[in-house]
Structure formats: structure tokens, C-alpha cells
Amino acid sequence: MHKKAGAILVIIFILSTLLVMLHNAALEGSWYWKFPWFDLVMHFLGGLVFGCISVWILLRFFSEKHAFTYLVWWLCGIVFVVGISWEVFEYLADVAFAEHYLLDTVSDMIMDLLGGLAALPLLLAFRSPTLKESDDSLHAGV
Numbered sequence: 001m002h003k004k005a006g007a008i009l010v011i012i013f014i015l016s017t018l019l020v021m022l023h024n025a026a027l028e029g030s031w032y033w034k035f036p037w038f039d040l041v042m043h044f045l046g047g048l049v050f051g052c053i054s055v056w057i058l059l060r061f062f063s064e065k066h067a068f069t070y071l072v073w074w075l076c077g078i079v080f081v082v083g084i085s086w087e088v089f090e091y092l093a094d095v096a097f098a099e100h101y102l103l104d105t106v107s108d109m110i111m112d113l114l115g116g117l118a119a120l121p122l123l124l125a126f127r128s129p130t131l132k133e134s135d136d137s138l139h140a141g142v
Contacts, residue, residue, distance in 0.1 A: 004126045008056045011122070015049045043108045046086070047079050047115020054078040055122045071123060079116030083109050 023042060025031065031038045054075040062071060087105050 005056055005059050008052060008059070008122060008126060012049065012052045012056065015045065015052060019045050019049055039104075040107060040111045043083070043111035044115040044118070047083065047112035048118050049115075050079050050082045050112075051075060051116035051119025052122060054116065055119050055126070058123065059126055068123075068127075072120065075116055075119065075123070076113060079112055080109070083112035086112075 019042070022045070026038060026042070057078070058071050058074055062074070087108060091101075
């Protein structure tokens, strides 16, 4: 495992704890209904948590010879799959608002991805200096 990956686990734990505490407070205080924008904040934070988890996975399991952009696509893919799964859960649990469902889903997914991309500084900070900036085979015409 990457030497500094343990620090990412601490960040994941702190952010996850904050996410759970805010979610519980929001349910208790009806913040999702009182403050419609609060859902977007939570989706951003959830995207950030799963972005950090993605960074940990990428640092742990992907080779240093992979291009940075390749890793960014993986990060976005992981966050996107988790976000879609959450939207399906909301729909099946009948938590989704039928009259604005499509707009709500699209805005939630955008915030999920923005939160995931907010984890990119972790990938930049903790990656190996030998991790390539771009895929040389794309530029070499191979």
C-alpha cells in the first residue's frame, strides 16, 4: 500500500462521520424539507467521501504506470455508480419528489461528481512522483 494511504483513511473516516451526523440531524430537524438546497450539500459531501474512497482504491490497486487522466476517469466512474445507486434507492424508497424528479436527479448527480472531483487534490498530493501526467502512448501515435 502507498505509504501515505493511511492518511486518506483518516480523512475518509472524518468525512464519513460528518456525513452521517449531518444526515441524522437533517432527518431529525427536517432540514431536507425546510432547506431544499441542503440535499445538494449532502450530495456534494457524499461525492467527496466516495471520491476519497476512490483515491484510496486507486492508490492501493492501480499501477504507477497508469496516466493521471485514466485515474480521474476511474474516480468519476466510481462516484457516478455510487450516485446512481443512491438515486435508485431514493426512488425505490419513495423518497424522490415526483414532480421534479428528473431535475432533482440531474442536480444530485452533478453535485456527486463535483464532490468526487474535489477529492482530486488528494490524488495529486499522495500519488507517487513517478505517476505519469499523461499517457505517452497517446502522444507517440502508438
